[in-house]
Amino acid sequence: GDSVTQMEGPVTLSEEAFLTINCTYTATGYPSLFWYVQYPGEGLQLLLKATKADDKGSNKGFEATYRKETTSFHLEKGSVQVSDSAVYFCALSHSGNTPLVFGKGTRLSVIA
Amino acid sequence: DSGVTQTPKHLITATGQRVTLRCSPRSGDLSVYWYQQSLDQGLQFLIQYYNGEERAKGNILERFSAQQFPDLHSELNLSSLELGDSALYFCASGRTDSYEQYFGPGTRLTVT
Numbered sequence: 001g002d003s004v005t006q007m008e009g010p011v012t013l014s015e016e017a018f019l020t021i022n023c024t025y026t027a028t029g030y031p032s033l034f035w036y037v038q039y040p041g042e043g044l045q046l047l048l049k050a051t052k053a054d055d056k057g058s059n060k061g062f063e064a065t066y067r068k069e070t071t072s073f074h075l076e077k078g079s080v081q082v083s084d085s086a087v088y089f090c091a092l093s094h095s096g097n098t099p100l101v102f103g104k105g106t107r108l109s110v111i112a
Numbered sequence: 113d114s115g116v117t118q119t120p121k122h123l124i125t126a127t128g129q130r131v132t133l134r135c136s137p138r139s140g141d142l143s144v145y146w147y148q149q150s151l152d153q154g155l156q157f158l159i160q161y162y163n164g165e166e167r168a169k170g171n172i173l174e175r176f177s178a179q180q181f182p183d184l185h186s187e188l189n190l191s192s193l194e195l196g197d198s199a200l201y202f203c204a205s206g207r208t209d210s211y212e213q214y215f216g217p218g219t220r221l222t223v224t
């Protein structure tokens with residue numbers, strides 16, 4: 001079945017550092033890929049998405065590019081802030097109106 | 113605010129008991145998804161309802177059941193509770209033609 005693997009956390013960075021959180025997937029066909037973020041005590045929020053190969057999703061300074069050849073969707077941000085501290089989940093879906101398959105999540109802590 | 117509401121926010125109960133978790137989707141969303149988030153299993157899809165009908169089933173135990181009512185709200189029933197059922201239970205909703213799912217704030221279940 002489908003699966004998503006993301007780097008183990010926690011990740012601790014200083015403010016303004018560069019962030020990369022790796023995500024790879026195993027799936028049949030060409031799924032859509034997502035990054036969700038969960039702030040402390042809250043539900044998940046969609047951060048960005050890409051629906052086909054070579055698409056780049058971006059939002060709030062975060063970016064991720066759908067790489068079919070490496071089955072990857074790594075999350076990057078050039079300069080993190082304390083407010084980015086959260087748990088980040090990579091996920092995939094084969095079509096609209098279908099369940100998401102999540103990775104285990106990566107906790108990010110940004111210190112001032 | 114995602115527009116998805118879940119009640120209660122917290123639930124503490126004893127082993128062997130039965131509880132009901134409630135979810136109201138965003139206005140206009142016909143699909144409701146239930147996910148379980150635990151430390152060891154991560155985020156796992158349980159079940160999806162679409163316009164009152166069960167659409168997809170994931171790793172849902174036989175002790176668990178769900179339904180979606182004509183007003184589109186959904187309830188997740190958990191019975192014969194065990195310590196291992198302690199987790200965060202999220203509900204998400206989505207539109208038929210969209211990949212995006214909108215998550216509620218979750219219900220934290222503690223089984224003692």
